[in-house]
Amino acid sequence: MLSVETYPSAAEAARALGPGARFLAGGTLVMRDANFALPGLSRIVRTTDASLRGVRTDRGEIVIGAATSMAEIIAHPDTTLLAPVARAIGGPALRNMASVGGNLFAPHPYGDFATALLALDARAQMADGAEIALSDLLARRDAPGGLVTALRLARPDAGTFRFRKVARVKPKGVSVMSMAAVLPRPAGRIAGARVAYGAMAPTPIRMPAVEQALEGATLDAAGIARALAVAAQGLSPPQDALASSWYRAEVAPVHLRRLLLEER
Amino acid sequence: MPKTPVTFTLNGAETAVFVDPGANLLDVLRRGVGDLSPKQGCAQGGCGACSVRIDGALHLACLTLAETVEARRVETTGGLQQGPEPHPLQTAFMECFAAQCGFCTPGMLMAAKTLLERDPAPSREAVIEAISGNLCRCTGYEPIIEAILLAAQRMQGRAA
Numbered sequence: 001m002l003s004v005e006t007y008p009s010a011a012e013a014a015r016a017l018g019p020g021a022r023f024l025a026g027g028t029l030v031m032r033d034a035n036f037a038l039p040g041l042s043r044i045v046r047t048t049d050a051s052l053r054g055v056r057t058d059r060g061e062i063v064i065g066a067a068t069s070m071a072e073i074i075a076h077p078d079t080t081l082l083a084p085v086a087r088a089i090g091g092p093a094l095r096n097m098a099s100v101g102g103n104l105f106a107p108h109p110y111g112d113f114a115t116a117l118l119a120l121d122a123r124a125q126m127a128d129g130a131e132i133a134l135s136d137l138l139a140r141r142d143a144p145g146g147l148v149t150a151l152r153l154a155r156p157d158a159g160t161f162r163f164r165k166v167a168r169v170k171p172k173g174v175s176v177m178s179m180a181a182v183l184p185r186p187a188g189r190i191a192g193a194r195v196a197y198g199a200m201a202p203t204p205i206r207m208p209a210v211e212q213a214l215e216g217a218t219l220d221a222a223g224i225a226r227a228l229a230v231a232a233q234g235l236s237p238p239q240d241a242l243a244s245s246w247y248r249a250e251v252a253p254v255h256l257r258r259l260l261l262e263e264r
Numbered sequence: 265m266p267k268t269p270v271t272f273t274l275n276g277a278e279t280a281v282f283v284d285p286g287a288n289l290l291d292v293l294r295r296g297v298g299d300l301s302p303k304q305g306c307a308q309g310g311c312g313a314c315s316v317r318i319d320g321a322l323h324l325a326c327l328t329l330a331e332t333v334e335a336r337r338v339e340t341t342g343g344l345q346q347g348p349e350p351h352p353l354q355t356a357f358m359e360c361f362a363a364q365c366g367f368c369t370p371g372m373l374m375a376a377k378t379l380l381e382r383d384p385a386p387s388r389e390a391v392i393e394a395i396s397g398n399l400c401r402c403t404g405y406e407p408i409i410e411a412i413l414l415a416a417q418r419m420q421g422r423a424a
Binding site for chain 1: 308309312321328397
């Protein structure tokens with residue numbers, strides 16, 4: 001039997017989390033589990049804390065409340081950068097519900113927004129005041145503990161952010177894979193690239209081998225060749241009804257090329 | 265576990281119902297209130313058959329915790345017809361044969377109504393985007409797209 005606990009503040013809700021408890025934001029993940037009475041879910045914890053919602057700019061950084069919906073990301077002038085990512089997720093109804101914070105915990109093959117945030121080097125603000133790199137949070141996201149209240153990210157230089165979602169169903173389908181990159185080019189050559197994949201591992205992941213291969217490269221077909229060669233290095237992508245593990249690894253260089261060169 | 269009282273407006277009418285902990289809005293509408301217009305397809309957010317409007321925004325009732333609609337405004341296809349005539353969207357769906365088995369139709373109508381409120385003269389692309397979260401396994405979508413465009417045209421004519 002399920003119970004629902006509603007707390008006035010995020011901090012109180014965070015303290016109430018524990019074994020058998022899930023935090024409910026947009027509901028698109030937790031209610032699905034509740035509808036199918038999945039084991040391991042006995043308490044739904046939620047909060048009426050309005051501070052979890054909304055986008056603002058703070059000390060030059062974009063701060064996105066964890067309960068902010070995909071529709072709000074599309075509508076807000078401070079997150080136009082991320083609007084194409086949010087638009088690639090679900091249909092209009094789902095986007096009115098699904099939250100940015102929830103996407104960090106969405107099981108494979110979901111998590112397109114988290115993939116973009118990972119490439120943008122976002123940090124998660126926790127209800128206890130701690131700030132964690134998103135890559136660290138994703139690495140231990142299945143371990144219980146903590147509530148994400150917001151995501152913080154520095155605005156990348158104009159024209160350096162790329163996102164690509166590969167789906168079989170048009171116009172809206174679940175990811176075969178998603179890819180995101182930030183490609184700074186201070187002197188015409190790539191320096192400090194960040195590349196992230198979604199649906200290519202149990203959680204969205206950074207691709208250090210690809211990033212290193214891009215270091216100092218020019219952003220053209222010849223310059224990215226070394227990066228394409230290591231596009232799936234070290235990965236054993238998940239296998240599901242959408243794509244086999246082999247297929248995901250095999251087509252990764254094709255989509256990485258299209259991402260980097262902005263080919264359609 | 266005690267039930268939770270929830271009050272909201274359903275298609276303009278004050279509605280009060282007791283809900284089980286963790287119950288979704290779709291079950292509460294269908295079993296608790298008796299509004300059978302939203303349908304349960306997948307119960308996991310993939311099909312859109314349960315689409316309803318909450319405070320004017322499209323939501324999936326099957327993934328909405330019922331008690332979160334306290335004091336909010338819920339609209340279903342059951343309330344689409346105002347007065348003796350069907351809503352222009354309903355008429356257009358009939359004329360264009362946009363409903364075959366009809367199971368997706370209530371969700372399609374809610375998605376279409378939301379679109380036309382925001383964009384009274386939508387492009388074909390905008391219609392496709394608006395119903396992109398709603399699955400239809402009968403029509404191939406073409407008659408649905410035609411119906412929404414036809415309804416938009418007529419509603420514009422009426423407004424002018």
